[in-house]
Amino acid sequence: MKATAVANANIALVKYWGKRNDELILPANSSISMTCGGLMTTTTVEFSEKFEEDSVTINDEELAAEKDAVVAFLDLVRQQAKTRLKAKVVSSSNFPMAAGLASSASGFAALALAASEAAGLKLNEKELSILARRGSGSASRSVAEGFVEWHKGNRNDGSDSFAESVVKADYWPEFRMITTIVAETKKKISSRAGMSQTVKTSPYYEGWLNTVDADLTTVRNGIKERDFSATGSCAQQNCLKMHATMITTKPSIVYWQPATMEIIHSVLSWREEGSECYFTIDAGPNVKVMCLDKNEKELRKRLEMLEGVKKTITCRPGDGARLTDNHLF
Ligand code: 2P0
Numbered sequence: 001m002k003a004t005a006v007a008n009a010n011i012a013l014v015k016y017w018g019k020r021n022d023e024l025i026l027p028a029n030s031s032i033s034m035t036c037g038g039l040m041t042t043t044t045v046e047f048s049e050k051f052e053e054d055s056v057t058i059n060d061e062e063l064a065a066e067k068d069a070v071v072a073f074l075d076l077v078r079q080q081a082k083t084r085l086k087a088k089v090v091s092s093s094n095f096p097m098a099a100g101l102a103s104s105a106s107g108f109a110a111l112a113l114a115a116s117e118a119a120g121l122k123l124n125e126k127e128l129s130i131l132a133r134r135g136s137g138s139a140s141r142s143v144a145e146g147f148v149e150w151h152k153g154n155r156n157d158g159s160d161s162f163a164e165s166v167v168k169a170d171y172w173p174e175f176r177m178i179t180t181i182v183a184e185t186k187k188k189i190s191s192r193a194g195m196s197q198t199v200k201t202s203p204y205y206e207g208w209l210n211t212v213d214a215d216l217t218t219v220r221n222g223i224k225e226r227d228f229s230a231t232g233s234c235a236q237q238n239c240l241k242m243h244a245t246m247i248t249t250k251p252s253i254v255y256w257q258p259a260t261m262e263i264i265h266s267v268l269s270w271r272e273e274g275s276e277c278y279f280t281i282d283a284g285p286n287v288k289v290m291c292l293d294k295n296e297k298e299l300r301k302r303l304e305m306l307e308g309v310k311k312t313i314t315c316r317p318g319d320g321a322r323l324t325d326n327h328l329f
Contacts, residue, residue: 259308
């Protein structure tokens with residue numbers, strides 16, 4: 001009863017921001033992301049009578065906060081598989097936590113596949129996405145490959161809230177996402193707390209909800225038509241709308257740092273000069289720059305020359321969660 005799974009991080013082009021059910025992690029709106037090839041979490045899970053309690057090791061450390069979330073997730077798997085066996089979980093990611101690359105997304109997607117397989121459940125991709133969602137909303141999207149849409153669903157039990165590929169990983173191989181890692185001076189508020197506060201207190205949250213369906217249509221069609229201008233410009237505006245709801249909460253949530261602003265202005269001027277690129281930003285100060293492969297090298301060089309940029313990582317559309325025989329223990 002041992003299995004190992006690999007899952008990639010993902011970055012949203014149309015963001016998930018706000019829940020309609022906190023316990024089941026049901027979103028208020030649908031979202032679309034790119035699964036980031038090469039930004040991987042690998043997780044091995046074993047259920048056995050030899051374990052007296054669950055143990056969780058992430059990147060060689062036993063962290064109490066993460067352990068509680070992982071054990072709660074294992075309880076869901078045990079419930080589905082009708083077993084009471086305890087588990088050993090070992091997980092490791094190949095990208096820096098500081099990248100703000102939703103390690104919870106790749107983490108819970110890999111955990112969902114490894115744990116369900118180890119427990120003897122044979123879940124299809126939709127069932128796996130629904131399970132991963134219970135760990136972290138964005139993890140529902142890391143289960144699938146390429147460009148992915150998480151349907152918010154309407155049912156109260158969450159059975160129609162899952163993600164699936166809009167197009168496969170090899171459909172738009174020229175698309176690039178350059179992640180910048182900037183200096184962070186203050187600890188950030190978690191996405192979970194930030195989105196909850198936004199739903200409760202931002203006067204602009206209604207505006208977000210009223211316009212997100214149009215963005216979903218534009219980005220979905222842009223991806224299918226491989227229309228970079230339509231996809232990138234809509235994704236950039238969607239990100240700014242999400243941040244507008246955050247900065248207008250009480251108290252205000254401002255994830256941006258001076259370096260964030262430096263990159264935003266640089267991207268705007270590089271685009272005016274003819275190197276087409278757009279930015280998107282999640283619940284942190286790092287900026288992700290979307291471009292096509294023909295401009296990637298030059299843009300990455302320019303980004304790395306900016307004072308506030310410590311490091312960049314480029315990724316392209318990648319694979320969904322999959323099993324491997326390379327166990328971590
Ligand atoms: C996204 N984010 O669509 C948005 C944009 C952050 C900003 O999904 O509470 O860690 O575990 O469901 O999945 C991060 O939210 O939150 C996220 P929970 P999660 O990528």
